[in-house]
């Protein structure tokens with residue numbers, strides 16, 4: 001009979017489950033990890049399997065994390081994190097079995113694990129990471145800040161990404177705007193990244209509906225929005241007009257958050 | 263020359279000077295990695311730069327908007343026939359001040375509208391005077407506004423070399439437009455310019471880059487000169503050079519001048535000048551597209567211009583992409599066995615891109631590859647199947663005849679990808695997916711098939 005370890009959809013959750021699978025010497029081929037979020041997305045339950053709830057544990061998470069970074073290297077580790085940002089059924093299990101494959105190899109070969117794309121688990125992780133990375137890269141450009149009034153101005157941006165990527169964006173903008181107060185708000189998931197100027201950024205979860213009341217935008221804000229809209233119009237070459245190409249390069253789903261399309 | 267700048271608002275200037283800059287195709291922000299903080303937290307400026315470049319928006323023509331691309335002024339003492347800003351045109355004129363450019367750059371950048379600045383200019387009074395204005399702007403932006411984002415600046419041919427040297431330490435990328443593929447073409451339609459004045463500063467910048475790299479190897483903190491490399495642009499279809507000549511020129515620019523990119527710009531007859539070809543049916547976008555594909559083959563696939571085109575065969579095929587065209591003319595080199603062929607050989611197979619070729623080489627270390635695996639690795643089997651075997655077998659029994667394969671490849675018109683400018687290729691360098699660029703434009707393609715280009 002198969003065992004299914006159930007945990008929250010987070011790196012902490014999945015890594016804790018992986019730790020327990022190893023600690024309890026479970027047979028990997030007959031063990032699966034499923035997150036609660038994945039269960040919601042996939043209503044069908046597998047018959048004849050034993051479900052076991054796992055509580056995320058920071059210490060166990062840290063252990064797995066350290067082992068992985070050591071055995072598979074930063075780059076592959078990052079790809080695994082990216083894959084988990086995708087909220088799709090089967091992702092946690094693919095990450096688990098990819099990790100098993102990576103750790104079953106001798107030293108210094110774990111970092112090549114994602115190259116074996118003929119393996120279905122590995123393929124899934126590699127493709128997800130590529131997909132998520134693409135959205136991160138898109139958003140590095142498509143994020144729009146507006147300036148909110150206050151004692152000191154605050155740059156505020158709202159996004160609604162497909163994948164849970166807001167924390168992947170934070171380091172990029174923290175490096176870009178060290179002297180700005182800024183906020184990135186994933187309004188789909190209720191996650192805020194807050195960056196006070198000259199300080200490290202942190203994550204806040206939205207609690208309740210009116211948990212955060214935002215100040216109004218500054219006086220200059222509308223001027224710059226208008227200037228940018230003007231710029232985007234003037235830069236287009238009419239004789240090359242190509243809406244389809246534009247749609248392909250900048251999918252519609254991003255546009256509701258972008259000033260030049262409002 | 264009367265300057266109207268006094269009464270104009272920044273908004274009016276931006277409109278005029280963006281409109282005047284839009285025919286310059288390069289808008290990439292790639293080639294430079296620069297952090298904005300020392301530790302992810304502390305820094306005393308604004309901005310950073312990432313090597314792959316970032317697109318911030320796409321305009322209605324599908325081109326990437328990455329940089330605030332503007333002219334400093336569109337007043338100009340020259341009279342290039344193809345240019346909307348030429349002296350003899352009666353168009354509204356405007357000039358920015360250095361502070362206006364700095365302020366716009368910073369405020370756009372803070373809102374994440376842009377990745378940086380692309381500053382070009384018409385020639386006000388003389389080249390050196392103009393270059394000095396550009397220098398002042400960049401100097402202010404870097405030292406007063408502490409801007410650490412991307413800057414691309416045009417070098418004005420004929421400007422004092424000392425200024426070019428100075429500005430090179432402030433900019434990430436510099437470019438000088440070659441404008442036309444041959445010296446003769448240039449003489450005919452840009453009477454005030456000459457090839458020597460263009461190639462001179464191009465060489466100077468190349469030498470500056472080399473020297474700076476050498477110094478950096480010795481002193482880690484040596485100032486960096488044009489760290490993102492040099493690029494140039496050629497107008498396609500204004501004069502009658504053939505693709506063969508154009509590719510030879512590009513190859514020379516990559517090899518002898520160390521250029522990072524050559525951009526191709528399909529000619530638009532904005533002035534409806536009688537001396538130049540009419541572009542009523544639209545600019546030659548398909549030709550431009552094929553040149554970008556061929557350029558791609560030169561830079562990343564190990565092809566030589568001579569292999570793709572020659573005097574007997576001087577223009578790129580409109581129906582097949584340049585790699586397919588090469589492959590069907592070299593059937594003796596196929597089929598290749600994907601489980602054995604080296605990277606170089608795999609790269610020459612239609613339907614296999616740089617990424618899938620590298621994946622093949624890596625994946626076959628752990629398993630013998632099947633056609634099913636190839637699909638997973640991103641190979642476009644529909645196009646590759648005529649040219650490969652997997653474990654000694656072809657996917658279907660296929661005739662290796664030129665006519666047959668050409669017919670099969672061109673059969674589904676839908677298949678042909680059609681990106682109309684360099685930006686979709688930049689995308690390729692990010693994701694390296696030869697097949698995920700722009701959608702086919704069937705009308706243009708039919709026109710092409712009908713010989714309209």
Ligand code: SF4
Nearest residue numbers: 338340342345348384
């Ligand atoms: S130098 Fe020629 S191409 Fe440049 S702005 Fe003047 S007229 Fe136009």
